[in-house]
Every structure is written in structure tokens, then in C-alpha cells.
Amino acid sequence: MIENADRVVTLAGNGPVANAGWDDLGIIEHGSVAIAGETITAVGRAAAVREAVTVTGESCVIDARGRMVTPGFVDPHTHFLFAGNRAEEYGMRVEGVPYQKIREQGGGIRSTVRAFREATDDELADAGRARLSMMLRAGTTTVEGKSGYGLSMADEIRALRIIRKLGEEMPLSIVPTFLGAHDIPPEFDGDRAGYIDLLVHKMIPEASGLAVFCDVFCEQGYFDREESKRILLAGRDHGMIPKLHAEEFVPMGGGELAAEVGAVSADHLLVITDEGVAAMAKGGVIGVLLPGTTIGLASGRWADIEKFRRGGLPVALATDCNPGSSYTVSQAAVMSLACSLLKMTVPEAWAGVTRNAAAAIGLQERVGTLETGKNADCLVFSENHPAAVPYRFGQNLVDFVVRDGNLLPSFD
Template sequence: MRCDTLWHNANLITLEDPSGGLGIIRDGVIAAHEGRIVHVGSAADAPSLDAINRIDCAGRWISPGLIDCHTHLVYAGNRAGEFEQRLQGVSYAEIARAGGGIVSTVKATRGADDEALTKASLPRLDAMLAEGITTIEIKSGYGLSLADERKQLRVARQLATLRKVEVVPTFLGAHAVPPGHEAQAYINEVCAAMIPAIAAEGLAEAVDIFCENIAFSPAQAQQVFEAARRHGLAIKIHAEQLSNQHGAQLAAEHGALSADHIEFLDSAGVAAMQRAGTVAVLLPGAYYFTRETQLPPIQQLRDARVPIALATDCNPGTSPLTSPLLTMNMGATLFRLTVAECIAGFTREAARALGRGERLGTLSIGKDCDLAIWDIEAPADLVYRIGFNPLHTRVWRGQPA
């Protein structure tokens, strides 16, 4: 078999395990041709492989490239002052109602042009790539007008031309009510004008909404979902972060790819997600940063076999986090996820949450050759270590990146 590159003398974390485990292969090999995996398995069982490049991994571990399936990476401004307020006891909801929170970032983002937004966003992206990210979802939601939402999505797509990474753009126009607007009138605008324009221009793949008592109601979420479906866009939701609005259940009933946050998710929501195949995206960075105490229903999700993904929720107000490795540790320490669940949450299940499970997330023949090569002794090191980056090489589409 001819191939462009062969990685050998490696231990593999394939994530190809019917029971949901890591699918470990010791002394394994991976072969890639034209950016796709053409062979993966143990060295002892490998066919004859005629490779242009042969890379001895010296016993290192190879996993799929990491996938961050929930970020708000493109924004301007700084909200360190709000962090200080929270340290003094002011809640996130109180800050939002006083004109802070999302709205303050909206003001800064509206005032930045494409070049300034790109310059502000690249360091955050680079920090993630340095820890093995090869695919990243980027939401809009800090424009809250068609022109400014377009700008965020343009910049998100521009980042993919500046770095070797796949960017998945999501339209989050229904993130907050813009200053001077009424919620229902704004949702009407999102559905009648913004979603059709975003879809027609191909700027986003999915539509998201913040369904919460400080944002938009379930009825407004349903209106957004119906508009998204009419225009061929996938559905995601911020749900049950601060209270149980039954948003995750509603989103699942509309075939949502994922429901994210879900600390207050109830059993009916879990059942709806299970029926729909909707992925639960847990965001321990936001849970930690806002000092929440309501844990997501982890065991119920496990029992129902709802796929569990992890993500940084990189954003300026409630999760200024650009480290997938630290997020894994938080998933384990705060939510008591297992090592296998944490690693799968940034690979196999994150791919599902972005509708890319057929192409990304596992080391499998036919999938894109996006790899992270690690200087570790065991997979648990990826979750156990804090403030230490063991990435040796990031590979994107079969090439070192």
C-alpha cells in the first residue's frame, strides 16, 4: 500500500471502542495518503506500506487531533472588571441586568473592524493550537446586528486561512437582547432577516440561542429553530445553565446537534436528548469561573448513553479559557468524568457535537488525518497534569502543523 506518511513506533488512542473506551493500540502504526488515514493498527498486523515519509514516534502516544466544539473566540474588549465584581459577590445575572456581561463585549466588538478582531483573536487561537486543537467551533453573538454578526463570522472564517485548522462557524445572533431593543422584536428580526442572510451567504453552519431567564424564552427558541430549519442550518442551544427552562428538551425535539451547559437539565431533557442523539456539551470552565454549584446530571447522561463532549467555552466574561488540557482536568475534578470520558469529550464526542463524526474524532481508516502526538507515559497524563503541555507535534490533514 502506498502512502504519503507513516507514523510508527507509537502508542495509539484510537477512540474506536464499542464500549466507549479509548481503543488503545500499543506499538501501532498510522498511514496517511492525501490527507486521510489509509491504515491504522498494530505494527505486527500492518500490511506492506510504501511510505514517502516514515516518522519514528519513539514510543510517543498519538490521539486524534483535539476538537473544541464550543467557543466564542472572536471578540474585542476585556471584562476583567466583571471578574473583580464577582469576587466581591455580584452574580453573573446581576452584572448582565446592569448592562455588563455580553452587552459590554458587544459594544467593544462593534467598535472593532475585521483587522482588529483578527488581531485580537489570533493569540487565543494560537494558544489552543499549541495544545493540539485541529478543529474549533467559533460562535458569533457579540454583534447583535446583521452587519456586526456578519463581521464576526467573516473573521472566524478568515482565521482558517491564517492557520492550519478547521473552523466551524455558528450564528449566535440570539445571544442577548441588544441595548434599546425588546426581546420579541429582536427575535423576529433574527428569524426574518438575519438567519436568511447568514444562510444565503454561507457564513454559518448552525444556529445557536441562549435560552435562559436572562436571555430568551423557550417559545423564542422554538421560533429560532424553525427559522434555522427553513434555511438549512443545524441547531445548537445554550440551555439550563442558570435554571431549568426545558430548552435542551425543546432543542432535542428539533433535532439539535448539541445542548450545552445543561447544569439544571432534568430527566425529561436527558430522555429527549437520548432519543434525538443530541450531544451533551459540558463546559467546566464556565462552571468554575462563575463559581456555580449545580452539577450537570452526569450519571443520568451516562445511564441514558447520551454522548458527553467537553469544550472550553472560550469567552471574555464567564470562561476566559484557551486550554483544552486544563478543561479536561476540570471535567475530571469538578464533574468527576473519567479519563476516557475527558479525552473522548475533546475528540469523538466533540466531532459528533459539530456534525463531523463521520470525518473526525477517531483514528479510523477514511477519516481526515488530524493527529496530536504526545510526550506522555499514559493517556491519563493528558487529564492529570495542570499547567503542563506535553504536545510534541500537531498534524493537520496529514501534514505537521
């Protein structure tokens, strides 16, 4: 039982919401959340919840007076399993060194592919575990995690197996995504068709039992629209739901493609057109924005929130945790960027990291809101107002994390 919170921010209402306003936060003043086992059994005014449930000497009761209770953060787009980092590259980037030069000096995604292939299973699992622990402390209770730094049959399957193993062992839910189409590996330079054949005929069938989603980097210089379509449809034929990295640098019709293949989400969307947004809205595709890349790439560019408002498209937010373009584990930090850079409203940002984020990984029935019958994934914040989280940027205001009904050990 979490009781007497100044505010319980429920985000109640099934499914994603576009243009979220304060009413969509479903705030209950002086509220409580009752939990039995892994499930929420009552949410409401403190007095009503006390009356509805039996509290015994065995019950664990958190006094949330002066605090705020919210759903656990859902992070619907990460590449948390990687080896090494690219801090040096970031240093060069802020000094204005062009990407091509960084690549020539051994940087870029291929350096992470190299580090991944050289790392042992234990080294990769340790690195992943450390990042997941930090995510959990920062309030993330459900996270999507992609392969995509192995780019060979053996290494991609290895990545998915380690992601799944961490999901069994760690106290947070992990949803695995196959991203063999992250880049063309060096051994296939000059033979794109050869790698795409390998993906479609060998890697996707092998990955299908291990991943929920099949993702592709649909971008100029990576996979074009036709190639992306072929890969996503092959994934779909093998039971994996399509998901895309789309419209980050050059418009390629990624929004339309997402709708065409029945994708659950299309992510990045810095250069998407109004037509692309309309196609996504019509097709029920969630837009996932990753403003951490504005920091990691020091680009000064971000998505235009007005396009999504105009098109009535529900928008989610994610860290994109990865060593190249966005090395953060914090959805609270992402909310600060979303509000202050993109000018998303506070309710839009909250919907983006909870209810809409859950929909971006197909879990809206189970997580992302505080409602009776949902998974008991809750955060207790030291502040009592929803705006305080993006406002107090760079600080972790999470006092308690409850995941599947279990109070996680204190982080102090």
C-alpha cells in the first residue's frame, strides 16, 4: 500500500493519447494505491482506498505524504547492450569535427560493432546489467532493448540471448527487439544485397523466437525504403512486429512505410512530413521521439511537436540509450529536454514516458497507468507536482520504485 500521497498521477485510460492535457494525467489529490501480489487492487482518495482494502500487520505501507506517486517509466527505445563507449567522439563532435573524419579515425557505429564482437558474454551482460540498474534507480520499470551491434548471425543471436537473460534476472521488464538491420557490417562492404539476403533468409528466422519486434534503420546511407520494407515484412512473416528508425536526417517516407507494414511505432521523426504523420495516425502507429540525440549529437536539431499535434498523433518519449548519439538512462532527463527544447507540455511529456510509451511496445494493457488490474509498477517522487520532474533537470527525484508489487531496495 502506498498511501496519503499529495498527488497520485494515474494517467488512467487505456491506450495512447494525442495532445495530452492536464485532465489526461488523471490526478487524485490526497490519494493511495493498494497492491496485492503483482497487481494494483485499488486507486483513489486515501480514505476510500483504506476502506476498500484490508491492511494487516504483514502489509508493507509506504507513507507518501508530501510526495507524488506515478506509474513506473516505460522506455520504449534503447540500445542498452553494448561494449565500450564513444566519449572521445563526443568530445570531438562538440569541437566541430565532422562525422566523416570521426569515422576515418575509427569512430562511429563500426567501432561499437568491433567492441561488441570482441567482448565476452559475461562482459556484455555486466555492462548491460550496470546500465539497467541505473535505469531502475531513475524510475524505469519496463524497457525495450535492441540487438544491432553484432551484425553477424552469431553475434546478433548472442545479443538477443543476453538481453533475454538479463530480463529474467533483473527486477525490470525487458522487451527484446531484433535490429540486425542497424548498418551493413564491414565484411559486406560492396555487397549490400548479400547482407540483406542473410538478414531475410537466415538471421530473421533464427531471431524470431527470441525477439518481439523487428526494427530497421531506414535512413539514407543505411537501408532505403524498399530494403526496409522487405526486412520488416520478413520479420512479420516470422511473427515479429515491425518497428522503425525513420525520418531522422533525410525524409524517405518512413511514416508511410510504418503504416503500410503495420508497425507498432516509428522513431526519431525529425524530418517527417505532414503526410507521414497523417499516415501514422491513421494506421495506429505511435511516434517515438528521442530528444537525447540532440545532446549526444550536439546537433541543435529536434522534432517539431506541432506536426504531431496537428496530425493528432500520440507521441512517446525514449532515451535511445546508446554509445553514439544518446548515452542517457534517464526518462526524467528526456522529459526535461522534451519540455524545454521541443516545447512539449508537461502532460504531453508524462504521457510520453508512461501511457504512450507502453503503447509503443504493445504493453498498454499491462503497464503505463495506475489502474486497478494493471501491473503494480509505481514510482514515489520526493516532489509532489508533475512539473517538478522535468523542471528539476539532471536530478533523480525518485524515492521509491515498486515493480510488480515489490518494493525495490532503497537506493540511498
